[in-house]
Amino acid sequence: MTARVRWRILREAVYAKGKRKVSVGSIPNLLPLGVISYGDCNPSVEGVHCAHLENMEVRYTVTQFTLADLVNGNNTGNVCIWPSEEVMAYWCMVRKEEFEAKAVCELGAGMVGLASLFLAVAGLPRLLAITDGNPKCVANIRTSFVENQPRIPTSVTVICDRLVWGTLGNLEKFKNQFDIVLAADCLFFVDFHEKLLHTVHLLLRPSGRAFMLAPRRSGSLEKFVELARGMSTLFRLVTVKPDYDDRLSTCRDMLLASLETERISEQLDHHYPILPPAEQLLLAVEQTCQSVGAEQGQTFSDSFVCAMADCLTSMVDIWTTDLLAFAR
Known part of the structure; x- marks a missing residue:
């Protein structure tokens, strides 16, 4: 749930x-x-x-x-x-x-x-x-x-x-x-x-x-x-x-009141550093594409890899709070 x-x-x-x-x-x-x-x-x-x-x-x-x-x-x-x-x-x-x-x-x-x-x-x-x-x-x-x-x-x-x-x-x-x-x-x-x-x-x-x-x-x-x-x-x-x-x-107020400030701080300190900068993200996406491509017998162009990296970067920027919450 x-x-x-x-x-x-x-x-x-x-x-x-x-x-x-x-x-x-x-x-x-x-x-x-x-x-x-x-x-x-x-x-x-x-x-x-x-x-x-x-x-x-x-x-x-x-x-x-x-x-x-x-x-x-x-x-x-x-x-x-x-x-x-x-x-x-x-x-x-x-x-x-x-x-x-x-x-x-x-x-x-x-x-x-x-x-x-x-x-x-x-x-x-x-x-x-x-x-x-x-x-x-x-x-x-x-x-x-x-x-x-x-x-x-x-x-x-x-x-x-x-x-x-x-x-x-x-x-x-x-x-x-x-x-x-x-x-x-x-x-x-x-x-x-x-x-x-x-x-x-x-x-x-x-x-x-x-x-x-x-x-x-x-x-x-x-x-x-x-x-x-x-x-x-x-x-x-x-x-x-x-x-x-x-x-x-x-319900919303009860949920917010149940969240401990210290707990939120711990989550931010623990998880935020693992959100990589663009260069590391691009490398990670490239490695993933190579791995998936090898399994499927496909290759991915540099433009596709960059597009995927941009997409993930945008998702991290927009859903930062959600992603941190999901990682609990």
């Missing part, structure tokens, strides 16, 4: 030689809310893990990634169920009245579309579109909703489709038709912010609202808000609420 398990999933996804099993503990209940409780169930399809919630089944992909999957696009949605997804699902159930008989679209839903699944089974929206830019995520979501179809009231029309931000693709006929747009942890890549905002604008009706949950992550949230506020012709009101739910705020 720890964050370490999340990174183990990614490691296994990259290095797995064949089929593997992932325990239900790999789908962690990160926040002590008591509202999302997972239990094991029997998967109907090989290559996925199945978890049972009180009223639904969740398909959790554990298939192996290829090198192309990792290099050619954003594959974060196929790694695990991220904390913001769990919080979004909880928040939707707390604010049920917001979604009754509404047209709702979830962007960047990942491999589960957890919030959308909760809304569908609860029978709240009249129209529910679950989208992601990654084809594997969309395929898993579609299968998950088919398996949960008996639990979803017929009053809810469900659409699962691939949507690359910046265009509406197959959702063109729903332009400006949605009352609510949801997005959980979709602000990490700053380069996508503008396309995300334009997509939200294309989807929402004039009186519509977008609800987004995301960690700050080295200012990525602030940059998104600044950009959105600069688009005053598209969005009338942009607000940020750190404390949007009393129960969540209480």
